Amino acid sequence: MPKSTFFNLPADKREKILQVAIEEFARHSYREASVNRIVERSGIAKGSFYQYFEDKKDLFKFIIEKSGEKKLEYLGQVLNNLEQLDFFELVRELYAAGIKFAKENPELFAIGQRLLKDDDRNLFEEIMEDPKNKGQQFFVELLKKGIQRGEIDPGISVELVAMLLVWMNFAISEYFLNEKKKNDLMGLMEIVDELIYVIKNGIKAKGRTENADR
Amino acid sequence: MPKSTFFNLPADKREKILQVAIEEFARHSYREASVNRIVERSGIAKGSFYQYFEDKKDLFKFIIEKSGEKKLEYLGQVLNNLEQLDFFELVRELYAAGIKFAKENPELFAIGQRLLKDDDRNLFEEIMEDPKNKGQQFFVELLKKGIQRGEIDPGISVELVAMLLVWMNFAISEYFLNEKKKNDLMGLMEIVDELIYVIKNGIKAKGRTENADR
């Protein structure tokens, strides 16, 4: 947690530092992010940085936590409709919420995506619980409920499909990150719909009597 | 390309340097890998390193290229059976070959997986063409052939499903990397089979008349 000195700062100065730091962590991994660049670009002295934060990790952790809370706000709105949507609609809305978060908070999103790819497990453990596990557990519950409702094939391995759904989300996010110049929100949602269709119906050729749900 | 000096080295010294370098790049990203550590651990002088290689990138590129060739050998064996297997069997064998490569060349595999996650696009462009694109194009051709054969639903977007298959391969690889202590080859192949089943048949509840292929 940043020191009280940081929170006593005038709001504009505080926000400036945060904004610069978020940019730095969006462009560089935690290890490669530079405290020197942050203090230079936010116009404070090196010493001041360490009056505000214990160390580099303190600042990073703070930003990650704030970002996580913000993302949960986006996902929370979807979960209000939890009972009214079937499994596939719900997954669709969850992906949509994730994309909305990414669109509206591109730097925070980039930081999160970068952290997900970082294989320094210690970094995760010191900062927060691995969100991939969180996401997988959530999808497992969703799948079980879908099976109870008769929406999902009871023969599948829920753990594995949950993993697949987490990974698909990650893949969509990477796609967004790499191609964000070309694609607007609609284009991405079409991809999401197509992916969900595949997960729902499979890709094998259908016999005449079988019908696939769009 | 390394300088002739490197190739003139006695084989054991040359291999020692390569082995140490491979370890270094498996444990650290390109940027974080240390020439100092490599020279120290392989018992050569700093200056000698630069008699053998133009710079750090020269060595890295060399290792990446060698690793790519080796992986292609594994995949090539599968492609000999290209005509005798249906689409899903072929994908299964391709994944199996990738896992075999990872099992037998864990360091090279780790380097490749790390490079895939690295978002320094310049690094890719200077070193090689992005293997994700290669893989996707290949799956596109495979899917088209599958559609012609009547194995694949012609209504799908081949580009998107190809992307999904590439990402599934990546996900399986990450899983292997993170959990390799616990899982043996059989365990991983069970996961592969389950994933292919999902892609093939979908996860929605099946009506009585429909049957899913294992």
Add this chain to the structure above:
DNA sequence: CCATCATATGACCACCTGGTCATATTACTG
């Protein structure tokens, strides 16, 4: 035995890193 050429070496360079600390400045309070 000497001359030439390839190779081996580590001190050295400029630059960067995260972090510290004595000192200067400012703000608050009696």
Add this chain to the structure above:
DNA sequence: CAGTAATATGACCAGGTGGTCATATGATGG
């Protein structure tokens, strides 16, 4: 106004980075 407490500052530190270079050593051939 004085005195104290909070904050701001940048020089400085040890240790790291990739890369260079003059020099030393070794081998090869006439």
